[in-house]
Amino acid sequence: MRRRTGLHAALALPLVLSGCGLMPMKRHLPVPKPPAKVEAATPEELVEQLDRRWNEFQNLTATVEMRATLLKQQEGLATDYPSVHGWIIMQKPNQMRVVGQLLGTVKVFDMASDGNRFTIVIPPKSRAIEGPNKLTKKSDKQMENLRPGFFFDAMMVRGLDPEDFYAAISDTETIEDAAKKHLTLMPEYVLSITKHATNGSKRDKPVRVITFHRDDLLPSNQDLYDEQGNLESQVSYSEYRDFNGKQFPSKVVIKRPLEGIQLTLSVDSVHTDMKLPTDEFTVKIPEGTQVQHLE
Numbered sequence: 001m002r003r004r005t006g007l008h009a010a011l012a013l014p015l016v017l018s019g020c021g022l023m024p025m026k027r028h029l030p031v032p033k034p035p036a037k038v039e040a041a042t043p044e045e046l047v048e049q050l051d052r053r054w055n056e057f058q059n060l061t062a063t064v065e066m067r068a069t070l071l072k073q074q075e076g077l078a079t080d081y082p083s084v085h086g087w088i089i090m091q092k093p094n095q096m097r098v099v100g101q102l103l104g105t106v107k108v109f110d111m112a113s114d115g116n117r118f119t120i121v122i123p124p125k126s127r128a129i130e131g132p133n134k135l136t137k138k139s140d141k142q143m144e145n146l147r148p149g150f151f152f153d154a155m156m157v158r159g160l161d162p163e164d165f166y167a168a169i170s171d172t173e174t175i176e177d178a179a180k181k182h183l184t185l186m187p188e189y190v191l192s193i194t195k196h197a198t199n200g201s202k203r204d205k206p207v208r209v210i211t212f213h214r215d216d217l218l219p220s221n222q223d224l225y226d227e228q229g230n231l232e233s234q235v236s237y238s239e240y241r242d243f244n245g246k247q248f249p250s251k252v253v254i255k256r257p258l259e260g261i262q263l264t265l266s267v268d269s270v271h272t273d274m275k276l277p278t279d280e281f282t283v284k285i286p287e288g289t290q291v292q293h294l295e
Contacts (some may be wrong), residue, residue: 016184016198032174032185035215046191046212047160050219054159056246057272059091062155066100069262084108088155094133095281096152112283113148119283128285131294144294152222154235154254155265157219164207166193171211187214205229216240218247225286231257243270 041049054111067083084100086108094115100108111120113133120129133149139280168191174183206229211221218240221274224233226251235257248270254263283290 005204030181030183031046032183034185034187038187038214039217040214041217042188043189046168046189046210046217047166050157050210051159051205051215053157054264057092059089059273059276060156061271061274062088062248063089063268064088064117064266065266067114067198067264069264071260071262073260088151089280090152090155090250091276091281094149094152096148097281097283109252110283111148111150112281114281119285121285121289123286126286126289128289128291129294139294146256146261148272150233150256151226151254151263154222154233155252157237160193162193164193165195165204167189173213184203188212188220189214189217216247218249221275241267243267244264244272246270246272 041180047060053168063177064087065083065085068081070079070081072078082102083232085104086100089097094113096111096113098111100110100111102108107123109120109122111118112118117130117132122128131147133147135145135147140144166198168189171188171190173186173188175186177184191210191212192206193208197203197205205227206225209221209223209253210219213220214216219237221237222233222235224235225291226232233254235255236253237251238245239250241250248267250267252265252267254265256262
């Protein structure tokens with residue numbers, strides 16, 4: 001096969017050079033355009049920006065539209081679920097409440113986490129799920145291994161921990177805008193965050209990889225890894241808007257390769273540092289609800 005390919009290439013070259021009576025045809029290809037401005041930053045300045053954005057708020061409340069897709073890559077199947085409207089409440093360091101509704105009044109699910117344990121109530125099925133935030137025993141059912149902490153880490157890019165190490169490289173991405181039929185050549189910074197291994201290994205453990213587009217130096221992508229170095233979450237942030245004087249993405253896409261799930265969130269509003277009820281991060285399970293306990 002390699003010899004045949006080489007022969008075709010050898011025959012094609014003289015044909016191109018000589019013309020051989022053939023009329024070449026030229027085609028116009030889209031020319032990638034650079035952004036109007038390109039910002040520059042050192043790795044230290046990128047980290048400083050992350051830390052500043054993370055430290056600027058104590059809690060966050062957002063109204064969103066959520067859409068879930070289940071993916072079966074080996075079978076080439078994707079199942080899209082209807083969009084639900086709802087809200088997300090996050091409070092540092094890791095408390096969270098996520099509520100989804102249909103038609104503005106019918107509650108589809110209500111999930112709360114106090115940082116240690118979580119509860120999800122699903123009223124249409126009279127079902128509830130309880131468990132620890134940290135996975136202690138893996139289930140054969142992949143969806144049961146999903147914990148709410150990934151949602152918190154995806155929605156807001158955390159600052160760095162004192163024990164984190166980092167390095168940055170420059171790269172360029174070609175972005176296709178199908179609606180406007182043009183390409184954008186987007187310079188970017190890729191910040192890799194690692195921790196030193198504690199098991200005697202000479203290799204550092206990957207923690208996160210954050211990509212910044214250099215037109216605004218805001219996070220555009222974030223990859224998060226588990227303790228074994230497996231890619232847990234792939235998150236993209238786009239269409240940044242000004243929400244009450246602060247820049248937040250109005251579209252967030254969260255992919256979970258291990259569970260085969262994708263969540264797409266369209267953000268309508270964002271408020272920070274609001275006064276929250278003391279019981280905001282607890283959910284009451286109605287009587288007669290079937291409760292499943294996860295480990």
